[in-house]
Amino acid sequence: xxxxxxxxxxxxxxxxxxxxxxxxxxxxTWASEPDVLRYEHYRGREKGRYxxxxxxxxxxxxxxxxxxxxxxxxxxxxxxxxxxxxxxDPIQGSNDLGPxxxxxxxxxxxxxxxxxxxxxxxxxxxxxxxxxxxDWP
Numbered sequence: 211x212x213x214x215x216x217x218x219x220x221x222x223x224x225x226x227x228x229x230x231x232x233x234x235x236x237x238x239t240w241a242s243e244p245d246v247l248r249y250e251h252y253r254g255r256e257k258g259r260y261x262x263x264x265x266x267x268x269x270x271x272x273x274x275x276x277x278x279x280x281x282x283x284x285x286x287x288x289x290x291x292x293x294x295x296x297x298x299d300p301i302q303g304s305n306d307l308g309p310x311x312x313x314x315x316x317x318x319x320x321x322x323x324x325x326x327x328x329x330x331x332x333x334x335x336x337x338x339x340x341x342x343x344x345d346w347p
Contacts, residue, residue, distance in 0.1 A: 211308040212272040212332050213248070213300055216262040219292035225258060228289050238280040245271025247307060258291070263298075269313035269332045276326045295330055299338045309341035310334060 220228045232251050239249050248265030266272045275281060283289075300307040312332045319327065339346050 211247075211265065211267065211300070211310055212269045212313075213263075213265045213298045213307055213310050214272075215296045215298055216264065217292070217294040217296065218260040218262065218290065220258040220260060220289055221291045222258060224289045227285065228260070231283050231285070231289070235281060235283075238278070239275065242278065242280070243271065243275055245274065265307050269311070270315055272330070272332070273315065273323055273326050276330065277320070277322050297332055297334075299334065299341075302344070309338075311341060 218228075236249060236251070239246055245267040246265070247267060248263050250264075251260060251262045253259070254261055264272070264275070266275065297310055299310045302309070310332060312334065315323070315327060334341070337347060
C-alpha cells in the first residue's frame with residue numbers, strides 16, 4: 211500500500227478554482243486508475259487550507275496517479291502556495307488499508323516517473339511497527 215495525507219495551502223482568492231480542478235481530478239482518478247483506494251479532499255479550518263487523503267494499492271499506483279496527463283493542471287503554480295505530502299501508515303485493524311511500503315519500480319521508468327519517485331519517495335518512519343511482524347522498534 212501507499213497512503214498519504216496531502217497538506218495544501220491555496221493562494222488567496224484561488225479556492226473556488228482549486229475546488230473546481232479537484233472535482234475534475236476526482237472524477238478522472240476514479241474513472242481511470244484501478245489502483246486508487248482513497249482519493250478524498252477536505253477544507254480545513256483556516257482559509258485556503260485543504261487536505262487530501264490518498265490511498266493506492268502500491269507505490270506504483272501513486273506514481274501512475276502523479277504522472278497521469280489529467281493530473282497536470284497548468285494553473286497549479288498560480289493556485290498552490292504550499293504542498294506537503296506526509297506518508298501515513300494505517301493502523302492495522304482500524305481500517306481496510308494495509309501498511310505503507312516502498313516499492314522498487316525498476317529501471318524502465320520514464321524521466322517524468324523518475325522525477326516523481328525522487329520527489330515523493332515513499333518512506334516508512336523508523337518508529338512505525340514492522341509491517342510483517344507488527345513488532346515495535
